[in-house]
Amino acid sequence: MSAVEGVDPARSRVFGEVAEAYDASRPGYADALxxxxxxxxxxxxxxxLEVGAGTGKATVQFAGRGVPLTCVEPDPRMAEVLRRNAAPYPHVRVEVGGFEEWEAAGRRFxxxxxxxxxxxxxxxxxWDLVHDALVPGGAVALFWNPHGVLDPEVYEELADVDRRFGVTGSPHGVPAATFGDEPGQGGEPFWPAGECRADGRFTDLTAFRYRQETRYGTERYLGFLASISSYRVLSAERxxxxxxxxxxxxxxxxxxxxMLHVSDLFLARRRA
Structure with missing residues (x-):
């Protein structure tokens, strides 16, 4: 889910329409992360506890390390693919529902x-939901995969296409040169550090950025775009x-x- 798409509950449920394409085209996360x-x-x-687990792009990476996981996913269609991807890991439990409505039933993570x-x-x-789900001293990890276009000419040509069709928030909407070394810089308008620090119930705030260059073939990249909400809300013709x-x-x-493929990681800990 692209981090530039904004908070819109209805828009957050469009991914299930293309759950299989989402799973096939979306990138995973750096092993170092x-x-x-x-x-x-x-x-x-x-x-x-993983919230908004989608089809399990991150789930399987953590499950493969032997971590017992409860995964919360609001869309039943996404959850169906998630269950399939997590099937080799008996220590993964999938629960369908939104994080805001999810019941911990006395569990803490x-x-x-x-x-x-x-x-x-x-x-x-x-932040209330995170605090209540964690044991004292428990960690919260928030991460994203922003992208930047390596070739400035390709960036300009695609920016022109997006302008003509009224598309905002595409993965190619930022040139790679925008990204510096600081996590959250260049591609993440909702970076959580300020919000978390102001909350006051968390400590040990830290962040990391992982960078690698990658190439998408045309077909895979179009599948990636078609799985993003700013494209899903377009009319079929557009x-x-x-x-x-x-x-x-x-x-x-x-x-x-x-593309420059960035994995940005934010970490904090519930105060003991």
């Missing part, structure tokens, strides 16, 4: 993480048009797009 989260959380066998979905949760409630024009640009550039 997963290692950093687990080192920081120091679970010691305690379970973790050593880690709560949210992968590219924090911006969908109600700002006036999300969606077909913008994807066709985007494909023309990419095919003229060798059949794909070279």
């Amino acid at each position: 997963v290692s950093q989260v687990l080192a920081y959380a120091d679970l010691g066998g305690r379970p973790a 050593g880690l709560l993480f949210a992968a590219t979905c924090w911006h969908w949760f109600a700002p006036e409630r999300r 969606l077909d048009g913008v994807l066709a024009e985007t494909a023309k640009v990419l095919d003229a550039r060798g059949g794909g797009i070279d």
Whole structure:
């Protein structure tokens, strides 16, 4: 879920329409990020809670490290794919529902993480929900995958396509040169550090940025775009048009797009 799409409960439910394409085209997260989260959380066998789990892009990376997981996902169609992806891991439990409505039923977790979905949760409630789900000293990990276009000419051509079709918030909406070394810089307008610090119930705030270059072929990149809410809300005619024009640009550039793939990680701990 693109972090520039804003908080809109109705818009946050459009992903289930393309759950399979979402799962096939969305990128995963840096292995180093997963290692950093687990080192920081120091679970010691305690379970973790994932909210807004989607189809399990992050789930399987944590489950593969042996972490007992409860995954909360609001869309039943996404949850169906999530269950399939998590099937090899018997220590993963999937619960369908929104985080705001989810019942902990007395459970508390050593880690709560949210992968590219924090911006969908109600700002006036999300830190209360996190605090209540964690044991004292428990960790919260929030992370995103912003992208930047490496070729400035491709960026300009795609920006023109987006302007003509009224698209905002696309993965190619930022040139790679915008990204510096600081986490949250260049691609994450909802970076949580200020909000968390102002809350006062969390400590040990820290952040990391992981960078790698990657190439998307035209077909995969169009699938990626079609899974993003700013494209899902377009009329069928406009969606077909913008994807066709985007494909023309990419095919003229060798059949794909070279991107800077960033994984930004924010960590904090509930005060003991």
